[in-house]
Amino acid sequence: xxxxxxxxxxxxxxxxxxxxxxxxxxxxxxxxxxxxxxxxxxxxxxxxxxxxxxxxxxxxxxxxxxxxxxxxxxxxxxxxxxxxxxxxxxxxxxxxxxxxxxxxxxxxxxxxxxxxxxxxxxxxxxxxxxxxxxxxxxxxxxxxxxxxxxxxxxxxxxxxxxxxxxxxxxxxxxxxxxxxxxxxxxxxxxxxxxxxxxxxxxxxxxxxxxxxxxxxxxxxxxxxxxxxxxxxxxxxxxxxxxxxxxxxxxxxxxxxxxxxxxxxxxxxxxxxxxxxxxxxxxxxxxxxxxxxxxxxxxxxxxxxxxxxxxxxxxxxxxxxxxxxxxxxxxxxxxxxxxxxxxxxxxxxxxxxxxxxxxxxxxxxxxxxxxxxxxxxxxxxxxxxxxxxxxxxxxxxxxxxxxxxxxxxxxxxxxxxxxxxxxx
Amino acid sequence: xxxxxxxxxxxxxxxxxxxxxxxxxxxxxxxxxxxxxxxxxxxxxxxxxxxxxxxxxxxxxxxxxxxxxxxxxxxxxxxxxxxxxxxxxxxxxxxxxxxxxxxxxxxxxxxxxxxxxxxxxxxxxxxxxxxxxxxxxxxxxxxxxxxxxxxxxxxxxxxxxxxxxxxxxxxxxxxxxxxxxxxxxxxxxxxxxxxxxxxxxxxxxxxxxxxxxxxxxxxxxxxxxxxxxxxxxxxxxxxxxxxxxxxxxxxxxxxxxxxxxxxxxxxxxxxxxxxxxxxxxxxxxxxxxxxxxxxxxxxxxxxxxxxxxxxxxxxxxxxxxxxxxxxxxxxxxxxxxxxxxxxxxxxxxxxxxxxxxxxxxxxxxxxxxxxxxxxxxxxxxxxxxxxxxxxxxxxxxxxxxxxxxxxxxxxxxxxxxxxxxxx
Numbered sequence: 021x022x023x024x025x026x027x028x029x030x031x032x033x034x035x036x037x038x039x040x041x042x043x044x045x046x047x048x049x050x051x052x053x054x055x056x057x058x059x060x061x062x063x064x065x066x067x068x069x070x071x072x073x074x075x076x077x078x079x080x081x082x083x084x085x086x087x088x089x090x091x092x093x094x095x096x097x098x099x100x101x102x103x104x105x106x107x108x109x110x111x112x113x114x115x116x117x118x119x120x121x122x123x124x125x126x127x128x129x130x131x132x133x134x135x136x137x138x139x140x141x142x143x144x145x146x147x148x149x150x151x152x153x154x155x156x157x158x159x160x161x162x163x164x165x166x167x168x169x170x171x172x173x174x175x176x177x178x179x180x181x182x183x184x185x186x187x188x189x190x191x192x193x194x195x196x197x198x199x200x201x202x203x204x205x206x207x208x209x210x211x212x213x214x215x216x217x218x219x220x221x222x223x224x225x226x227x228x229x230x231x232x233x234x235x236x237x238x239x240x241x242x243x244x245x246x247x248x249x250x251x252x253x254x255x256x257x258x259x260x261x262x263x264x265x266x267x268x269x270x271x272x273x274x275x276x277x278x279x280x281x282x283x284x285x286x287x288x289x290x291x292x293x294x295x296x297x298x299x300x301x302x303x304x305x306x307x308x309x310x311x312x313x314x315x316x317x318x319x320x321x322x323x324x325x326x327x328x329x330x331x332x333x334x335x336x337x338x339x340x341x342x343x344x345x346x347x348x349x350x351x352x353x354x355x356x357x358x359x360x361x362x363x364x365x366x367x368x369x370x371x372x373x374x375x376x377x378x379x380x381x382x383x384x385x386x387x388x389x390x391x392x393x394x395x396x397x398x399x400x401x402x403x404x405x406x407x408x409x410x411x412x413x414x415x416x417x418x419x420x421x422x423x424x425x426x427x428x429x430x431x432x433x434x435x436x437x438x439x440x441x442x443x
Numbered sequence: 444x445x446x447x448x449x450x451x452x453x454x455x456x457x458x459x460x461x462x463x464x465x466x467x468x469x470x471x472x473x474x475x476x477x478x479x480x481x482x483x484x485x486x487x488x489x490x491x492x493x494x495x496x497x498x499x500x501x502x503x504x505x506x507x508x509x510x511x512x513x514x515x516x517x518x519x520x521x522x523x524x525x526x527x528x529x530x531x532x533x534x535x536x537x538x539x540x541x542x543x544x545x546x547x548x549x550x551x552x553x554x555x556x557x558x559x560x561x562x563x564x565x566x567x568x569x570x571x572x573x574x575x576x577x578x579x580x581x582x583x584x585x586x587x588x589x590x591x592x593x594x595x596x597x598x599x600x601x602x603x604x605x606x607x608x609x610x611x612x613x614x615x616x617x618x619x620x621x622x623x624x625x626x627x628x629x630x631x632x633x634x635x636x637x638x639x640x641x642x643x644x645x646x647x648x649x650x651x652x653x654x655x656x657x658x659x660x661x662x663x664x665x666x667x668x669x670x671x672x673x674x675x676x677x678x679x680x681x682x683x684x685x686x687x688x689x690x691x692x693x694x695x696x697x698x699x700x701x702x703x704x705x706x707x708x709x710x711x712x713x714x715x716x717x718x719x720x721x722x723x724x725x726x727x728x729x730x731x732x733x734x735x736x737x738x739x740x741x742x743x744x745x746x747x748x749x750x751x752x753x754x755x756x757x758x759x760x761x762x763x764x765x766x767x768x769x770x771x772x773x774x775x776x777x778x779x780x781x782x783x784x785x786x787x788x789x790x791x792x793x794x795x796x797x798x799x800x801x802x803x804x805x806x807x808x809x810x811x812x813x814x815x816x817x818x819x820x821x822x823x824x825x826x827x828x829x830x831x832x833x834x835x836x837x838x839x840x841x842x843x844x845x846x847x848x849x850x851x852x853x854x855x856x857x858x859x860x861x862x863x864x865x866x
C-alpha cells in the first residue's frame with residue numbers, strides 16, 4: 021500500500037490520499053528517458069520508435085493494475101479498468117492525454133494527463149473504491165501535429181470516424197503515411213483487441229500542465245478549465261515592388277514590409293486587448309531580404325485566439341477590413357489557416373472540480389485554455405472538462421518545461437476524487 | 444566618321460554632335476552578352492571570368508581610339524587618351540564607372556558610365572578637339588560589393604592606398620581572396636603598365652543611370668547630381684522570450700516581433716518624411732519562426748539615407764532613443780553596419796553640366812543620388828560630379844533595368860562637351 025503522506029494524521033477519507041507524488045514523479049522521469057535530449061528535453065515524435073517504447077511502458081504499468089489495452093484504427097490506446105463491479109452497459113468514464121512531443125519538447129506536456137490517469141486508477145484501487153462503470157485511460161495519437169497534420173488527430177478520428185481514411189493517408193516530411201507509421205509502431209506492444217467502432221464515453225476529463233504563466237503568477241494550485249480558446253489563424257501575403265533603398269522616395273514606394281507593419285498595427289488596434297485575446301505574429305518572411313532593397317514581398321502568420329466565440333466571429337471581417345485599408349498600394353492576399361471555434365466545458369464537471377479542490381484545501385481558479393487539447397474534440401462527444409496544474413514561467417514545448425512533483429500530485433488528487441464521484 | 448543625326452541642318456558646333464546613339468547602344472548590347480541571364484539580365488560578378496571578358500572587350504575598343512591601358516594594385520583599369528597636344532604635367536581629367544553587376548543585374552548600371560566615357564573620347568576625336576591634358580576612362584573594380592565587401596572597393600583603394608592590403612585580403616563566400624581573384628582575371632587582357640601609386644586626377648565626372656524614378660516621372664532628361672545621400676544602416680536585434688501563442692496573455696509576453704514593430708514605428712515617427720529621407724526595413728528574421736510560438740528573437744536591418752549630413756548626425760541618437768523607449772521588456776542590441784557621410788559634388792562642375800544641358804536644349808534638374816557610387820570616394824580626391832539619365836520605372840539591380848538609346852545618348856553628349864571644356 022502507498023506510504024504517501026505518512027505525516028497526515030487525519031483519517032483516510034478520500035481516494036486521493038493514496039496518490040503518491042513520488043511514484044507519479046518517478047514515472048514522469050522514466051518516460052522522459054525515452055527520447056531524451058539535452059537539458060531535460062524530450063523528442064518523441066508521434067508514431068516513432070520512441071513513441072512506441074513509451075506506449076509499451078505505460079501499457080506495462082496499466083497491466084500491473086489489472087487493466088487491459090485496446091486500440092482503434094488511428095492507434096489511440098484505451099487502457100481499460102473494468103472490475104466485476106462495473107456495468108458493461110454503462111458508458112465508461114475516460115481520462116488521458118498524449119505521449120507524443122514537439123521536436124524539442126518537455127517532460128510533462130501530455131505525459132502528465134496519461135500518468136495522472138494511471139495514478140488515479142491505482143489510488144482508487146488502493147482506497148478500495150468499487151466503480152460501477154469502467155474507467156479508461158486514453159493515449160491519443162498525434163496530439164502535437166508536428167510530424168503529421170492535423171494536430172489532435174487521434175481525438176478527431178474518435179469523434180469523426182468518417183475522416184479516418186483521409187487522416188491515415190496524411191504524410192510526414194519524408195512521405196511516410198500515418199498508416200505506415202502505425203504499422204511500424206504497432207510491433208512495440210501487444211493489445212487485447214482492436215475497436216473498429218468507438219465505444220461511447222460517459223464523460224472525459226483531461227489533466228494537463230497549464231503551459232501558460234497564470235497559475236504560477238497568481239500562486240494558485242488548480243485551474244478549472246472553463247473553455248478552450250477558439251483560433252482564427254491567417255497567412256497574410258503582401259506584394260509590393262522591389263526598389264533601390266537609396267533612390268526611391270518613400271511616397272513612390274510600394275513597400276511590402278511597410279504595408280505589412282501597417283496592417284498588423286491596424287488589426288491589433290481594431291481587436292484591442294481585453295486581457296483575454298491572444299495575438300501573435302509568429303512568422304515573418306521578407307523577399308528579397310536585402311538591407312538595400314525595398315521589399316517586394318512580406319508573408320506572415322497572424323494567430324488570433326479568444327475564449328468568446330462571438331468575438332471570434334468578427335475576426336475575419338476585421339482582418340480583411342484592416343488589410344483593405346492599410347495594404348494599398350500593395351496587393352494583399354489573406355489565407356485562413358485555421359478557424360477553430362471556442363469550446364465551453366461541461367458546467368457540472370467544472371463545479372465538481374471546484375468542489376473537490378475546495379475539499380482538498382487546494383486553491384483553484386477558473387481559467388480558459390489558450391492552447392488546444394484533445395478535450396476540444398471530446399467535448400463534441402460527451403460532457404468534458406480539464407484540470408490544469410501550474411507551469412513554471414509558463415514555458416512549454418521546450419526542454420525547460422517544469423511542474424513540481426507537488427503540483428503534479430495535486431492535479432492527480434483532484435482527478436482521482438473526480439473519477440470516484442463519476443464511477 | 445559618324446553618320447549620327449544626318450537630319451540636323453545646323454552647322455556642327457559641339458563635339459557632342461558626334462555622339463552616336465546607335466554605336467553607344469550597340470556597345471551596351473555587346474557587353475550585355477557577357478554574363479547574360481534570362482530576361483535581358485546580366486550576371487557579371489566582380490573579378491570573375493565574365494568581368495575579365497567584359498574588360499578585355501572595352502580595352503579593345505579603347506585601343507581602336509589610340510588609348511593605352513594601365514592598371515593598379517586593386518585591378519582598376521585606366522584607359523588613357525593622351526595625344527601629343529596633352530601636357531603630361533597637367534593632372535588628367537577622369538570619367539568612368541564600373542563593369543561588375545549584381546547577381547541578377549541589368550545592362551546599364553555602371554556599364555553606361557564606362558561606355559559613355561569611350562563614346563565621349565571618340566566623339567571629341569571626330570569633332571577634332573585638341574586636348575591640353577590627358578583624359579582617362581576608368582573601370583573601377585568591385586563597385587557592387589556583392590562578391591567581396593566592401594562595395595566601391597576600387598575607388599576606395601584609389602583614394603586610400605593604405606587600405607589596399609586589407610582590401611586584397613577580403614574573401615568571397617568560397618574563401619577566395621580579392622588578390623587571388625585579381626590574378627585569375629588578369630590573364631583575360633593585356634595592360635601597358637601597372638601604377639604602384641595613383642596618378643592624381645584634375646577632375647572626375649561619372650555618368651550613370653538614375654536607378655530611381657524621379658527623372659522619368661518628371662520627364663526630365665538630365666540629372667545634375669548635387670550630392671550622394673549619406674547612409675546610417677543598422678542591424679537591430681530584439682530578444683524576448685519564446686512562449687505559447689495560446690496560453691500567454693499579451694501583458695505577460697516578452698514578444699520580440701511586437702517590440703520590433705514598435706521600435707520601427709517609433710523611429711519612423713521620430714525621423715518623419717521630409718520627402719528626402721529614405722527609410723527601409725529590408726531584412727526581417729524571426730526565431731523560432733512558428734505560427735504558434737511568441738517569437739523569442741527578431742533581427743532586422745534599418746537603412747536610413749539622407750542628403751543632409753546634419754540630419755544624419757542625429758540619426759544614431761534617434762534610433763537608440765526609440766529602441767530604449769519601445770524595446771522593453773525585450774532586450775535590444777543595435778549594431779551600426781554602415782555610417783557613410785553624405786557627399787556634396789563640386790559646384791563649378793554642376794554649373795557646367797547645367798549650362799551644357801541648356802546649350803543642348805536638354806531639360807535638366809538638380810537631384811541627389813540615393814545610391815552610392817565610386818564618385819563618392821573620388822569627391823575626396825578632386826572636384827567631382829555625376830550626370831544622371833532616366834531609369835525606366837526607377838528599376839535597377841534587376842534584369843528589367845532599362846534606359847532608352849536616346850536617353851543614354853543625351854548623357855554621353857553632356858559628358859562629351861564637359862570633357863571638351865575641361866581639357
